[in-house]
Amino acid sequence: MDPKGWGLSTTAIHAGKAHNGTRSVTTPIFQTSVFELMENAEGAEFANAVEPPQFYTRWGNPNFSEVQQVVASLEGAERALVTSSGMSAFATVFDTFLQPGDHVVAPAAVYLGTEQLLRRWEARKGLKITWVQNTLDTGEWDEAVTDRTRLILAETPSNPTLAVTDLAAIAAIGRRKGVRTVADNTFATPIFTKPVELGIDLSVSSATKYLGGHSDLVAGVIAGSEADIAACWATTKLTGPTLDPIAAWLLHRGLKTLYLRVRRASDNAQSLAAWLLWQPQVARVDYPGTKDHPGHEVATRQMNGGYGAMMSFDLRGGLVAGQRFCEALRIITRAVSLGGVESLIQHPASMSHLRTPPEVKARLGITDGLLRFSVGIEDEADLKADLETGFLAADAAR
The missing domain is CATH 3.90.1150.10 (Aspartate Aminotransferase, domain 1)
Structure with a gap:
């Protein structure tokens, strides 16, 4: 996160520029799958690094690094990760932090794609799910958590009925019970809500929507702590939901406005x-x-x-x-x-x-x-x- 105390528009335009590496005002598109290594030692260093920006584009790319810095700054998070879609972002979070047989608490009225993904885990991996009916009832969220709960998922405002969830209250439950909390921030965007600053562990969005803003790209973002995002990156390095550099460039252009x-x-x-x-x-x-x-x-x-x-x-x-x-x-x-x-x-x-x-x-x-x-x-x-x-x-x- 850029600690400069900038406003949101300034942050969206100027954060992450250290990753440009050129004198161009607008960062070029690094449309390459691989980068030249100047010496063998550099290859060894990158092979053991977390998301090296100039090694292999499935692992990282300067366009990814720049837009991720912008998203992290806007969200008030330590780090962010871009993926090929909002659904791949959620799939990455589930794959990283859930094991077969775990328990998840989620809102009953949730985006259909998210529900289908959870149902798939339920059918194939024995995931147990408790669906919260009244998202405004903090007690219902609290009572749904068991000793097997590994994830609390909130969506606010929800899709499509605009139900609201008190994120600070959900975060407090998660901290008290040692459960990771995740919020879908697609509708609110970091302009109106910063889940991480309210205590939520991971803020996930479909960047296809407001972050891109021009109906010309498909992407997802995950923002959170350094450790959690590094863990998510390790998953994407293996599963490969890589965002194309052109889409990353378009996403950054959209974020500026x-x-x-x-x-x-x-x-x-x-x-x-x-x-x-x-x-x-x-x-x-x-x-x-x-x-x-x-x-x-x-x-x-x-x-x-x-x-x-x-x-x-x-x-x-x-x-x-x-x-x-x-x-x-x-x-x-x-x-x-x-x-x-x-x-x-x-x-x-x-x-x-x-x-x-x-x-x-x-x-x-x-x-x-x-x-x-x-x-x-x-x-x-x-x-x-x-x-x-x-x-x-x-x-x-x-």
Whole structure:
């Protein structure tokens, strides 16, 4: 972590420059699989080093080293590691710190990919999982931990229903019981939440989303202590979820505008959430920035200066209304993923969770009319006008 006391934008632009090694203002792309060794002793040194930046790109690369320093600085962590996707980041954490038969505590409403990965461990490696139903209930988290628990996983705000978890409280449970804690920080980003500074051991994000910010790369990041990240790197050295140097360069470019992008998108989301509450077609708005959100108080305490740009809202018209709503939009793009400069929307019941069993959808909070809305940085008036077009289409479907 850079100990310079810089602000977030300055950190995102200037941290990690020691890894450039040239006089270029923008770091070049080191598109190479291997680096020349000046002498045999150097090869021996690198072969025993942790993530040498100029040895072999599966082990490290100057583009990795630079962007990892930026992420670590933004997260307030000792070190960070980039991987080829958010899912590979979580897979690396599980592979590094879990053994067959271990126990994990996780939220019942969690990103589908994360749940599927945990279920895979459950089926193939005998992993025991306790699913926390009310993420705001610290007692439920505490009671779920056993002497076999090795990992507590939190996701806040959660995907897709924006449930909130008190990270400081989870971290305290982990410390008291000697259990490693992990937080998915994809939605909040380090601009609004720094899990490590709240006591969480590892902050993991899909960098595909806000950190990259332009829907042009797939990447993951893990931030935490020197020892934990070195352990994760040792796993990736063997399993090979290596990020391409071009993607690492794009990620760093995206990080330079992270503060500006997420603040603008969050401001849009705050305004739109308040507006959506007044629309007769909307049964419910899930956004931590609204005062009636169950997690508003906790979110206000642990999120710094904003509540993020993700929300979901439930249409009264149900399945058909949700489909017609999305199909009528012209500015807001119907697509999976999130966190780009453009607004994205999806209807889980007819898209990502179409074949999900009803009982699982109920546990995840996915209703027929639920829409997940990633608010972008477009002009707010244009987004409102587009949403009104969607409401007209939804009304026609009823």
